Amino acid sequence: xxxxxxxxxxVRARRPVGVTVAAAFLGLVVPAAVLAxxxxxxxxxxxxxxxxxxxxxPGHLLxxxxxxxxxxSRVLYGARTSLIxxxxxxxxxALLGVTLGVLAAWRGGWTDAFVSRLTDVMYAFxxxxxxxLIIAVFGTGMTTSVLALGLAYTPTVAxxxxxxxxxxxxxxxxxxxxxxxxxxxxxxxxYLVPNLGRSVAGYLVVLFGExxxxxxxxxxxxxGAQPPSSDWGLMVQEGQASVVQGAxxxxxxxxTAIALVVVSxxxxxxxxxxxxxxxx
Amino acid sequence: xxxxxxxxxxxxxxxxxxxxxxRLTAAEDVSFTVARGGSLGIVGESGSGKTTVxxxxxxxxxxxxxxxRVDGRxxxxxxxxxxxxxxxxxxxxxxxxxxxxxxxxxRLTAAQCLRTALRLHGRDDGTAAExxxxxxxxxxxxxxxxxxxxxxxxxxLAIARALAPGPRVLVLDEAVAALDVSIQAQIxxxxxxxxxxxxxxxxxxxxxxAVVQHITDEVLVMRRAGSSNRAPPGGF
Numbered sequence: 001x002x003x004x005x006x007x008x009x010x011v012r013a014r015r016p017v018g019v020t021v022a023a024a025f026l027g028l029v030v031p032a033a034v035l036a037x038x039x040x041x042x043x044x045x046x047x048x049x050x051x052x053x054x055x056x057x058p059g060h061l062l063x064x065x066x067x068x069x070x071x072x073s074r075v076l077y078g079a080r081t082s083l084i085x086x087x088x089x090x091x092x093x094a095l096l097g098v099t100l101g102v103l104a105a106w107r108g109g110w111t112d113a114f115v116s117r118l119t120d121v122m123y124a125f126x127x128x129x130x131x132x133l134i135i136a137v138f139g140t141g142m143t144t145s146v147l148a149l150g151l152a153y154t155p156t157v158a159x160x161x162x163x164x165x166x167x168x169x170x171x172x173x174x175x176x177x178x179x180x181x182x183x184x185x186x187x188x189x190x191y192l193v194p195n196l197g198r199s200v201a202g203y204l205v206v207l208f209g210e211x212x213x214x215x216x217x218x219x220x221x222x223x224g225a226q227p228p229s230s231d232w233g234l235m236v237q238e239g240q241a242s243v244v245q246g247a248x249x250x251x252x253x254x255x256t257a258i259a260l261v262v263v264s265x266x267x268x269x270x271x272x273x274x275x276x277x278x279x280x
Numbered sequence: 281x282x283x284x285x286x287x288x289x290x291x292x293x294x295x296x297x298x299x300x301x302x303r304l305t306a307a308e309d310v311s312f313t314v315a316r317g318g319s320l321g322i323v324g325e326s327g328s329g330k331t332t333v334x335x336x337x338x339x340x341x342x343x344x345x346x347x348x349r350v351d352g353r354x355x356x357x358x359x360x361x362x363x364x365x366x367x368x369x370x371x372x373x374x375x376x377x378x379x380x381x382x383x384x385x386x387r388l389t390a391a392q393c394l395r396t397a398l399r400l401h402g403r404d405d406g407t408a409a410e411x412x413x414x415x416x417x418x419x420x421x422x423x424x425x426x427x428x429x430x431x432x433x434x435x436x437l438a439i440a441r442a443l444a445p446g447p448r449v450l451v452l453d454e455a456v457a458a459l460d461v462s463i464q465a466q467i468x469x470x471x472x473x474x475x476x477x478x479x480x481x482x483x484x485x486x487x488x489x490a491v492v493q494h495i496t497d498e499v500l501v502m503r504r505a506g507s508s509n510r511a512p513p514g515g516f
Binding site for chain 1: 338339340359363366367368369370371373374375377378379382383384385386387397400401438441444445
């Protein structure tokens with residue numbers, strides 16, 4: 001009689017094709033942004049009026065805009081601001097949101113009530129309106145946009161962190177730190193927040209695409225990046241005038257870049273958040 | 281009240297507000313003493329308030345009435361703001377929690393876990409190895425994260441962590457309930473050894489009278505929302 005042995009098989013979830021494609025695309029875009037000065041055939045602000053609104057050609061692979069600026073070069077350089085700005089925005093939102101969320105969960109009582117009402121009030125305003133209000137006070141520009149949107153995203157991160165911190169702070173290992181005589185600030189900073197890190201990071205990856213879209217919208221509306229920046233949102237706005245002249249590329253190229261990067265970040269972000277435990 | 285009593289719980293009472301108007305009495309007039317190096321078991325059915333009493337002893341729950349004294353000094357119901365006072369309070373009573381799967385920081389190895397507690401109390405890092413040895417954990421376990429340790433090993437680590445500040449009383453809240461019977465016996469033997477070697481007093485909270493009788497000199501039986509009966513183990 002043969003003994004039947006059952007060997008446990010490590011089941012590894014297969015990565016969906018869409019995630020692989022999106023990750024590969026981002027794997028190309030990020031180095032392309034970093035290496036833009038080496039890859040771009042022209043300077044992003046090099047004007048050549050003789051080549052205005054030229055279509056695709058060996059000299060200009062993605063055509064030119066109304067000033068004869070090479071669209072490929074501009075999109076490559078634009079990737080830098082378009083990728084770094086959401087990162088900074090989310091850093092601001094994470095710093096403020098995690099601090100407020102953990103503070104509310106840890107202190108409870110009136111601190112929790114105050115933070116919760118504050119985030120509710122901020123939620124009541126449409127994010128874009130809130131951002132435009134801040135820009136109206138402090139002036140246009142990329143720095144103001146990043147800070148304003150960072151503030152606008154803070155309640156979302158704060159609410160999410162609060163709910164995570166509430167359940168985490170009730171775990172016995174946190175009680176054990178209390179019983180050891182450790183102070184609340186130290187427990188939160190050194191042990192509670194790092195244990196929330198993976199979940200918060202997963203959530204921020206999901207928010208990245210949304211943040212990029214919000215910044216592009218601000219630039220499109222003229223509140224964010226200002227000319228001669230090659231920010232994608234600003235490029236769409238500038239290229240829009242050429243559409244009536246029958247030239248689609250100046251608006252289509254940056255628009256497609258935004259769409260592809262946002263969709264890729266969303267696809268990769270949702271997958272990463274599931275794996276990091278950030279989407280409950 | 282005996283003069284030599286190390287730990288005195290006097291008339292502990294705790295109620296919780298229920299949705300609506302009612303209140304749930306978790307513990308009512310619970311009083312007991314534990315001698316230096318002695319041991320007391322607290323048993324009772326689920327909902328009798330055993331864990332509430334354990335948490336009141338270490339200061340995780342503030343009693344509505346009554347108080348706790350260690351060596352004649354009353355323990356403040358609130359956690360002190362000053363670090364020195366907090367640490368002195370922690371050196372009086374430490375606690376081992378029920379579920380070793382969630383009572384250890386998942387990001388810290390066994391050695392890091394102990395070093396954190398030792399440094400907090402200004403004790404030498406080298407004591408970590410002694411403590412690990414004391415609870416029967418080796419170098420491999422010292423470098424392991426809790427998720428790579430078995431339930432018994434985790435509870436040994438939790439006991440070592442509780443011993444790190446050098447407490448005078450160790451409160452064990454259902455400390456073996458989540459473990460297999462054979463592992464339970466090992467942990468109980470370990471606790472008995474620790475008590476004999478270090479002179480730490482034990483308050484062992486559990487629902488299994490046989491287990492509690494095995495390790496304690498006296499047993500306090502708690503009834504649902506009521507007071508308690510006290511007797512030597514053979515008395516039940």
